[in-house]
Amino acid sequence: MCARVYMYTYIYMNCVWSVDHTCCVRFDKRAGYKLSDGQKNTVPKTDGKQTDKQPQQAAATTVARPFVAPPTPSQQLPPPPRNSTNVTAVVGLAAAAAGAVAQTAPTPLDPSNVTHSSALDDAQLQRTLLKPKFLTENSSTVVAQTGVASRISCLVANLGDCVVSWIRRRDYRLLTVGLSTYTEDLRFQSLHHVQTGDWTLQIKYVQLRDAGLYECQISSHPPKSIFINLKVVEAQAEIAGASEKYLMLNSPLHLECVVRQSPVDPVYIFWYHDSRMINYDIDRGVNVTSNLPNKHSALYIERASRAHSGNYTCAPSNAFPANTVIHILNGENPAAMQHGHGRSLNMLSCPSIWILIPSLVMFINFNTN
Known part of the structure; x- marks a missing residue:
């Protein structure tokens, strides 16, 4: 049968002929192979070997083409190659099939063009979407x-x-x-x-x-x-209480200083007695504690003496200073006492007031008469 692949074949007029001139296999780029005896068989394009299939199955994939008649004995045909096998035809037909597929396959993209196109797309995206x-x-x-x-x-x-x-x-x-x-x-x-x-x-x-x-x-x-x-x-230091304070001798002295309107913490808060810095005068009974994150500092003297009288200044590193005057009074003749934020006078310690009272009474009586 012509459906078999013969041992010795040769090619003439685009056909593969067997040695006995009884079978011609014509390559069809679209449908595979067509046999000379009229049978419509197809060979898969992958391995190039002919296989017997039912006519009904081959009819679906075979496209009719003009049939090439086998050559007559009077026609001079080229001698078949002695050492050729069916591999020659199979390889040639497979190469032709590969060429047909290559003609229809899309051309691969150049990697350099793909990279360049991707860079342009990224730049365009940067300009359009990623705006400042x-x-x-x-x-x-x-x-x-x-x-x-x-x-x-x-x-x-x-x-x-x-x-x-x-x-x-x-x-x-x-x-x-x-x-x-x-x-x-x-x-x-x-x-x-x-x-x-x-x-x-x-x-x-x-x-x-x-x-x-x-x-x-x-x-x-x-x-x-x-x-x-x-x-x-403008940051300003502020000492709590009045600008002048009166204390009895040997009474405790307590001063508190707060830095106002300062967006940053002070580096330090120094206390001055007159022109002397007393933050570290422990031997004189002075104790200073500062809480810089809270912008706060306190001065404490347990027993105030006459030497502790004078001007006290709170001087932060980043604010205008604040000051107050401390008066230390002896116990025999106190002039005034400071309580809280106000001042109160001891009338018994001011004899001049008793002189003014009788004069005031006489003036009132004179006006009523």
């Missing part, structure tokens, strides 16, 4: 203290090729662009933290005139801005 934006709240307020450095923070995300500028709105003065300073006042400086995207305006030795509105601007199209209000305060 502020992470700092608009119209916020920063409290600064006179005499110390203050920092105004401006957090920016997705900055890209844009730059950040600081502008003082009071006089529209351009202070900084990026990390460069554009003002003659060298107290202003721009600081940048790469990891957080923080663009900070630092003002050294803040003064009261530095208060006002500051603008943080991104050089996008159109520009984006937020505004931050700088409030400048």
